[in-house]
Amino acid sequence: MWLIIVGSLIVDQIRGEPRRFHPLIGLGWWIATVEKRIYPLRQQTTRTLLAGLAGWLMVVVPIMLPVIWVDRFVEGFWHNLLAILTLYLAIGHKSLIEHALRVYLPLSKGDMTAARQQVAMLVSRDTHQLDASGISRATCESVLENGSDALFAALFWFAVAGIPGVVLYRIVNTLDAMWGYRSERYLYFGRVAARVDDVMNWIPARLTALSYALAGWHWQTSKSTFNAALACWWKQGRSWKSPNAGPVMAAGAGALGIQLGGGGIYHGRHIESPVLGIGRPATTVDIQRACTLIRHALLIWLAVLLIITWVLS
Template sequence: MLLAVVLDALLGEPKRFHPLVAFGRYASAIERRLNPTEATPSTDTAPPCRSVLARDPRRRITGIAAWSLAVLLPLAVLLALRSILPPWTAFCIDTLVLYAAIGRRSLGEHARPIAEALDANDLDAARVAVGWMVSRDTGVLNASQVAGAATESVLENGHDAVFGALFWFALLGGPGAMLFRLANTLDAMWGYRTPRYLHFGWAAARIDDVLGYVPARLTALSYALAGRFDIALRCWREQAPRWKSPNAGPVMAAGAGALHVELGGPAPYHGEWQDRPVLGQGDTPDASSIRTALRLVDRGVIGWLVAALLMGVAAHA
């Protein structure tokens, strides 16, 4: 685990060939074959109309089959390699799998340019940069809304791209990290409540919720321990249940409380402003909120590595 985190800190994401990019292309090919709904703006981005809200068991089953083909086949290949290769080779493979699964350095590389643009009062550049991290309409955001969107993304991706993979690696080694990261990627690709994905992506969304349930709450606890503990716990307890995502709610509420910043609130999606609950309390987000959120993630990673080291020593004592 330590070696993978060090590799990520030194090298960042692979530049020429990223396994998750290749997986995304593979998953997209599966989806096009098994979910051949015509890809139009209305089916890809519009909220579902009443006629598509009814359950569609056939498309749900197709979605389960697609998820299994996308995730279980690469996982089976990894398990086969680990079973036939010498133990030291399996150790190297597991380390490389975790290195590819985590994105702590990449998170900073995406978030810091937003803070720098805000510091320079270059709102247009900040809007463009935050557009690489969030799915909302960034062109209409003011400076504090840009900072809030980036801070939310750092906190949520701290779980998705760092702590979730570390948790499953601690439980199941490289296969656990791969399982979580691929499932999380499919949720990001298929887990939308649009006519195209409402039923086909149902399994991807639910499986990601299950795999992320425990690590999301450990992430929230890590944020609380690394920040303003009492405020973080109160925000987690009172605000997280109002958030639509069962895992993002605790992570972002505790993170916002730990930072003593107010996040959430209305945000524009697909040309319309959507009401969202307020998360956290305290200051209006700005460039410093983004940097503080990154430091919160870093302190959490250090804490997890120390805990893993102590448990490893105790197990071999």
């Protein structure tokens, strides 16, 4: 298991995210097709909930049945190669860092227009009026949250359930990204997608929060940093709108000694969110520090997975 994980991370570091023919593009098309076919003409609560459940099953089952079959009957070298390729396509470590640096580089040079354009590709809030601190805050939030979604949760489900586990997680996460909104259209239709994603991310998110706290302790060589990260996770994480993003971002902000959260403009409306973390507001350099925190957390995960693999072998 450990060698497969390392192999997938090496491939990701060399190749990065595929520019074309990424399976997630096809998955997105399939999800949109199912939604178009099954979304109810009348938005009645029960009917819309059942349509969302049926749509979720129509997306998941046709993909998972052949994946489980292949995982069961393909063995040896070819199974290991398939596992490396599957996990490589499911994680987004290099692309996450690259997206963050695309914001950091123009921001560090004072090019606010380019920085706002780049951060708009990471977050859903209105970025046109963001200053340097606001851009840094939004980028750090995205990096820390997506470190859990795009990297650590995928590693967790591969370690727990192999190829079927990581494929199911990526499908569930994509369904949530497309249907899991609290808008008028998706409030009921996307409820199943949102709840299943919450369940599958519950343990990985908290392991990620713990690894951020440990990574900050190691980096800062200060026990107080570790304690601050845990305190932010416990006291602030539960107040966030997402039950999994809150602990992750709060622990990461506490480990970095910065403040995240607060107000933002979303679809023309000012929405006030709880403050996460402790210390000073985020600055440009904190984008790099957030990326470094994820790298250190990844080393912790690899060390723990190596021990687990050794014990189980």
